[in-house]
Every structure is written in structure tokens, then in C-alpha cells.
């Protein structure tokens with residue numbers, strides 16, 4: 135046992151404790167192999183459902199294969215699941231008193247949110263890898279070589295990490311597992327209201343505005359561009375779609391700048 | 407007596423309009439078991455949360471082993487264990503997995519964490535269930551796991567907030583014996599409870615809390631002595647109840663309560679009355695008693711009396 139006297143010691147323990155909490159998530163997965171199976175099946179179901187069901191009816195603007203068009207949207211969808219899963223985890227810990235136990239222990243204060251977001255990053259990477267596999271199976275592939283491909287995945291990871299901090303904050307704020315569970319279905323309309331599955335061109339003006347400025351759209355557009363997949367829009371575009379890579383980076387920076395301090399404050403607050 | 411290890415002075419805490427604590431004072435000597443009793447909403451949990459550094463008081467101070475719970479929270483956390491009102495363990499992990507994780511978070515080395523987890527599981531009878539996920543545990547097992555999780559560091563002070571609420575008598579007994587063992591090791595325990603027999607069984611000292619303040623303190627015996635002995639009389643003939651009540655009223659100087667069709671109970675003023683006097687007076691009035699008994703009051707009676715009187719004063 136060590137107290138957290140020096141700043142350097144504190145940093146080290148934040149890191150070590152964070153890793154312990156990442157290990158906790160892996161331990162939970164081991165107890166629930168069903169979750170892994172679900173995580174494996176989910177992308178496959180999405181690819182088949184959207185790729186073949188929607189794909190039979192939707193024409194990609196500027197031509198091209200719908201499944202090639204679709205995969206960047208599914209990558210974005212998986213990325214945006216981050217805040218929901220972190221939110222339910224955090225709210226669960228808060229409502230069951232596990233968070234209070236952490237807070238009554240002489241551990242690094244910031245380790246809990248860092249551990250939680252770090253663990254989510256691992257599960258996120260796993261889900262992305264499975265999604266890539268499913269995509270390759272149905273004929274999707276990146277066309278612009280290694281560096282742009284790596285850049286696209288890097289963008290997804292950066293945004294995912296930023297989104298997981300939104301989850302920490304919302305989870306700490308609702309503090310109630312049932313409420314958190316009830317919020318999960320909200321994730322779907324949020325992803326649908328974008329260019330991920332259908333082009334935004336045909337939407338009514340106000341809806342199109344929302345969809346164009348939805349960060350899901352920016353991420354989707356950025357990866358279409360970097361992968362060289364069809365559906366890269368042209369003409370008179372909203373700013374985030376004209377500069378999707380910059381938009382994703384700005385979104386990530388803004389989310390981190392707002393939600394990291396908010397979460398840390400909510401976690402260390404001792405009013406209640 | 408040695409310096410008290412837990413000290414609270416004038417703690418105040420409000421939630422909106424609710425004054426949960428209004429000047430709570432508390433002092434627990436090292437190695438003692440202090441029972442905090444109080445009705446629902448008295449402020450017990452609020453006080454424990456402040457002492458365990460989870461919440462800051464609006465006013466007042468508290469120290470654990472000399473460290474201030476607000477300014478030196480880190481030092482305090484290294485010396486306490488907390489088992490809250492519900493079992494704060496990870497349902498999805500096994501019992502062993504929980505203990506290992508928390509031990510690592512207490513900064514034990516990996517080897518030490520594994521050893522300590524096994525030691526605690528063995529000592530508190532959870533070894534058989536060690537590798538099952540906690541979801542499948544009974545309420546009592548879960549509580550016990552929660553309790554031993556707070557023992558990983560061998561805390562100097564252990565806070566138990568209603569450790570046996572909702573448990574069957576057998577599980578309660580198990581928790582009680584665990585607590586006794588800890589106390590034998592020298593741990594100081596502060597325990598809140600609504601079960602007075604629990605306080606009677608475990609506590610050296612009792613603090614009765616109501617409306618955010620301590621309204622009485624003392625050993626269980628001292629508290630019982632404050633309200634005097636009780637006299638219970640069982641009559642042979644229920645019809646003799648009214649005259650018997652008059653006799654007892656004269657003797658005790660207080661209105662006796664009918665505790666059944668044929669029985670009366672009354673609190674006696676401290677000392678002075680002997681059983682023989684009572685029997686003689688009843689006899690002189692021509693009342694046949696099947697049973698006359700002097701006894702110490704139960705803690706329940708003390709508790710009801712104390713919290714009642716407070717109500718009347720307000």
C-alpha cells in the first residue's frame with residue numbers, strides 16, 4: 135500500500151489503477167461469454183440487414199455499390215455506441231454503491247473514469263476489428279492505400295474516446311441504472327439521422343440541416359473519403375461535410391474539452 | 407481512556423430543505439464498537455458518509471485517527487473500511503474476482519492481492535462460492551462479501567451501515583460473529599442499525615440519534631438504567647385489572663400500561679421498591695397475582711421512550 139503523496143506517484147497510480155479497472159471489464163466479459171457472442175453477431179446482422187435489405191432499394195448518389203457506401207456508416211454507428219455503453223456501466227456502478235466504494239478507497243481519484251474509458255477503447259477496437267472482417271466478407275474494401283486507411287480508423291478511435299467521456303458524465307449525472315437503460319434506444323435515431331445509411335440530399339431542409347451537422351455524418355463522410363468508398367458528396371455542402379476530417383477532430387476536441395472536466399468534477403464532488 | 411479514534415463535532419448537513427444533521431457529536435474510543443441507533447431518516451447514513459469521506463459536512467469537523475475527513479481525506483481513506491447499506495460489489499465478477507480487483511486497487515501487489523483474497527474467503531466461509539459470479543449469491547453471502555471487501559487493508563476503523571438489514575437470523579448471526587472477530591483483532595467498529603438487539607449484542611457504547619442529533623449516549627446498561635426497571639404483573643382474574651392498576655399507580659407514581667387482558671406493565675422509579683413490597687400491597691387489596699416480575703427494560707423500550715420524548719419537546 136502506498137499513499138498518493140508525490141504528483142509522480144499519483145500519476146503512476148492513476149495509470150496502474152486504471153489498468154486494474156480495464157482488467158475488471160475483461161473479467162466481466164469472461165463471466166459473460168454471451169456478450170462476446172453478441173458482439174460478434176451484431177455487426178454481421180447489421181451488415182446483412184442494411185447491406186442487403188436497404189441496399190436493394192437505395193441508389194448511391196454518383197453510383198457505386200451500396201455495401202461499399204454502407205460500411206463507413208456502420209463503422210460510425212459502432213463508434214457512437216461508445217457513449218451509451220460507458221453511460222450504462224457508469225450508472226450501474228453509481229446506483230449499486232460500487233462507485234462509493236471506489237471513492238472511499240485510497241486509490242487514485244481519476245483512475246475510475248480513465249479506467250472506464252480505457253476499457254471501452256479496448257472493446258471498441260475489438261468491435262471495429264469484427265466489423266472490418268464482416269465488411270471484407272461482403273465486398274467492402276479501402277481503395278486509397280495504407281496511410282489513409284489508418285487515418286480513417288484513427289479518427290474513429292479518437293472520436294470514440296471522446297464520446298466515452300460523454301458517457302462517463304451522463305452516467306454519473308443520472309446515477310440510476312434503469313434510467314440509463316431507458317436512454318439506450320435513443321442512440322438509434324441519433325445514428326439514423328445522418329448520412330450513414332442514406333444520402334441526406336433528399337431530406338426536407340430542417341432535417342437535412344440536423345443530419346449534415348450530426349457528428350455521425352462527419353465521421354461517415356471522412357471515412358468514405360479516406361477509404362475511397364462511394365458517396366462522397368459534391369456541390370454546395372454544409373461545412374462539416376466539406377471538411378469532414380477537420381470536423382471530426384474538432385468534434386473530438388470539443389467533447390473532450392467539455393466532458394473530461396465535467397466528469398472529473400462530478401466524480402470527485404462530495405456534496406451528496 | 408486513550409484518545410478517541412473517531413471524533414465528530416457539531417456536524418451539520420442539509421439537502422435542500424431537509425436538515426439531515428443538526429450538530430451531531432460523536433466520539434468512539436479505539437477498539438470499541440459504537441452502535442448508532444435511530445429511526446428512519448434520523449441521519450445515520452448521512453453521518454457515516456461524512457465520516458467515510460464520501461460527503462462533506464456543511465459545518466463542523468470530523469477526524470479519524472487524528473486526520474480531518476475533509477482536509478486529509480487520503481489519509482482517512484487508507485485507514486477505514488466501509489460496508490454500506492447495500493452490497494457494493496461487482497455482480498458480474500466472481501467473489502474471488504471482486505476481492506482481487508479491490509485488493510489491487512488498494513495497491514497490494516498481484517501476489518499479495520491473491521493471497522489476501524484467499525485468506526479472507528477462507529476465514530469468512532466463502533471459499534466454496536469463490537469462483538461463482540456474485541449474481542448467484544444469496545443476500546447473506548453478498549453482504550458477507552461486501553463486508554470482507556472492506557477488510558482487505560485491515561482497517562483501523564470499520565463503518566457498517568445497517569449490515570444485517572434484510573438478512574435472515576442465521577445470516578445475521580454470521581455477520582455478528584464476523585464483527586466480533588474483527589473487534590478481537592483490535593478494529594474499531596461504528597455500526598448503524600435499526601435492530602436494537604443487534605446493538606445490545608455487539609455494541610460497547612450506543613449513541614441514539616434522532617433528527618440529526620445525538621440525544622443519548624451510554625452503554626446498553628446505562629441507557630436501560632436511565633428509564634428504570636419495569637414491573638410486569640400477570641393477574642389470575644382479568645376482572646381485577648382496574649383495581650390492580652390503581653395499586654401499581656400508587657406504588658410507581660406512573661400510569662401502568664395494560665399489555666394484555668390480564669397483565670400490566672409499569673416503569674418503576676430508580677430503586678426503592680422491592681418485589682416483596684409490591685406483592686404485599688397487591689395482597690392487601692385482595693388481588694391474586696399469577697406472576698409478579700421485576701426486570702430491566704429492553705433497549706426497544708429505551709429507544710421508544712427516548713425518541714418519543716424528543717418528539718414531545720419539539
Ligand SMILES: Nc1ncnc2c1ncn2[C@@H]1O[C@H](COP(=O)(O)OP(=O)(O)OP(=O)(O)O)[C@@H](O)[C@H]1O
Pocket residue numbers: 406421424425426444445446447448449450451452453600
Ligand atoms: N442525497 C440526498 N438528497 C436529499 N435528501 C437526502 C439525501 N440523503 C439523505 N437525505 C435526507 O436526509 C435525512 C437523513 O437521511 P439518512 O439517510 O441519513 O437517514 P438514516 O438515519 O440513514 O435513515 P434509514 O434508517 O432509513 O437508513 C432524510 O430525511 C433523508 O430523506
Ligand SMILES: [Mg+2]
Pocket residue numbers: 450451452491567
Ligand atoms: Mg440509512
